[in-house]
Amino acid sequence: xxxxxxxxxxxxxxxxxxxxxxxxxxxxxxxxxxxxxxxxxxxxxxxxxxxxxxxxxxxxxxxxxxxxxxxxxxxxxxxxxxxxxxxxxxxxxxxxxxxxxxxxxxxxxxxxxxxxxxxxxxxxxxxxxxxxxxxxxxxxxxxxxxxxxxxxxxxxxxxxxxxxxxxxxxxxxxxxxxxxxxxxxxxxxxxxxxxxxxxxxxxxxxxxxxxxxxxxxxxxxxx
Numbered sequence: 517x518x519x520x521x522x523x524x525x526x527x528x529x530x531x532x533x534x535x536x537x538x539x540x541x542x543x544x545x546x547x548x549x550x551x552x553x554x555x556x557x558x559x560x561x562x563x564x565x566x567x568x569x570x571x572x573x574x575x576x577x578x579x580x581x582x583x584x585x586x587x588x589x590x591x592x593x594x595x596x597x598x599x600x601x602x603x604x605x606x607x608x609x610x611x612x613x614x615x616x617x618x619x620x621x622x623x624x625x626x627x628x629x630x631x632x633x634x635x636x637x638x639x640x641x642x643x644x645x646x647x648x649x650x651x652x653x654x655x656x657x658x659x660x661x662x663x664x665x666x667x668x669x670x671x672x673x674x675x676x677x678x679x680x681x682x683x684x685x686x687x688x689x690x691x692x693x694x695x696x697x698x699x700x701x702x703x704x705x706x707x708x709x710x711x712x713x714x715x716x717x718x719x720x721x722x723x724x725x726x727x728x729x730x731x732x733x734x735x736x737x738x739x
Contacts, residue, residue, distance in 0.1 A: 518587050518620040521594040522608060524601040524627025528704035530561055532628050538562050540625065544592040548583070550607055554598045571595065576607050580614055587620050601629040605649040605674055630703055631672045634732035637710055638670070638698035641737070645670040651683065661690040668737040677727040684719040687735060691715060696736035702729040 521540050526532040541547060541564045548571035549555035555568060571579060587593055595602045595611060601624070602608035615622050635642050646669050651657055664671060675683050680699075687697065693716035700710040707729065711718050715735075 518590065519592065520587060520611065520615050520620060520622050521592075522602045522612070522622065522624040523594045523596050524625060524629065525555070525558055525596050525599055526704065527599045527628045527630050528702065528708075530558065532704060533558070533562065534625070534627055537625055537627060538564065541566055541594055541596070544594040546586070546591060546593045548593060548595045548611075550597045555596055566594075571607060571611070573607050576610050580610060583611060584614050584618055584620070587615065588618065599628070599630075601627060604629055604631075628704075630674070630730075630732050633703055634698070634700040634710075635670065635672055635734055637700065638734040639712060640670040640696065640698060640734050642670060645672060647672045650674050651686075657686075661686055665690045666738055668739070670737055671735040673733040673735070675731045675733055677729060677731065680727040680731055680733075681719070681722060683733070684715060684722065687733075688715045688719060691735065691738075698734040700732045700734075701727070703732065705729070 521544060523537050523540055525537070541559070544566055547555070547566050547568045549568045550572045552568045552570050559566070559568070583593065595608055597606035597608065600606065603612060612622055631647055635645060646667065648664070648671055651673060652660060673683065687695065694714045697715050697718050698710060698712045699718055702708045711721050
């Protein structure tokens with residue numbers, strides 16, 4: 517049977533790898549990895565010797581047809597990203613869509629993804645929320661922020677350390693300095709921390725404490 521496995525990997529702590537994920541990665545014929553060097557450390561840690569092939573945002577269009585062909589020929593393939601669940605702000609969507617279009621079964625294993633723990637420990641309402649991922653860098657950024665300023669659900673964003681202050685400043689401008697925000701960094705890692713407060717308070721914190729690590733921002737909806 518033709519099948520693609522989407523396998524989540526730890527977002528920091530290697531102990532968050534599931535038994536099932538290890539089993540699948542050992543049993544497939546090929547692992548597609550966003551960065552084979554990064555994934556190589558994880559695979560070596562768990563004694564996984566399955567061959568790997570690079571599959572990232574810069575080559576996924578070029579390699580798509582050949583991967584689909586191999587799947588249809590019976591090759592068992594798993595897709596992993598550097599951290600977390602494939603296709604969540606990482607490569608995976610194009611390949612998954614191509615598999616669906618070609619009647620190839622897709623099975624996504626449950627596992628780590630950064631925004632869930634960040635939302636749950638934020639203290640924000642989590643019965644209804646929206647995931648925005650990374651905001652547009654330039655084109656469309658202001659328009660999207662204007663639209664989101666009226667959003668009543670909790671909002672989740674990903675951000676890099678060198679853009680965090682800019683994004684929080686944008687939130688202050690478009691959402692207001694008193695809007696509640698929770699910023700989590702280095703989730704599951706040694707220096708994990710979550711800073712909560714108003715946009716004004718959290719921005720002042722990171723102006724005094726230079727941002728380091730990868731960030732998940734949860735913003736309260738408009739009341």
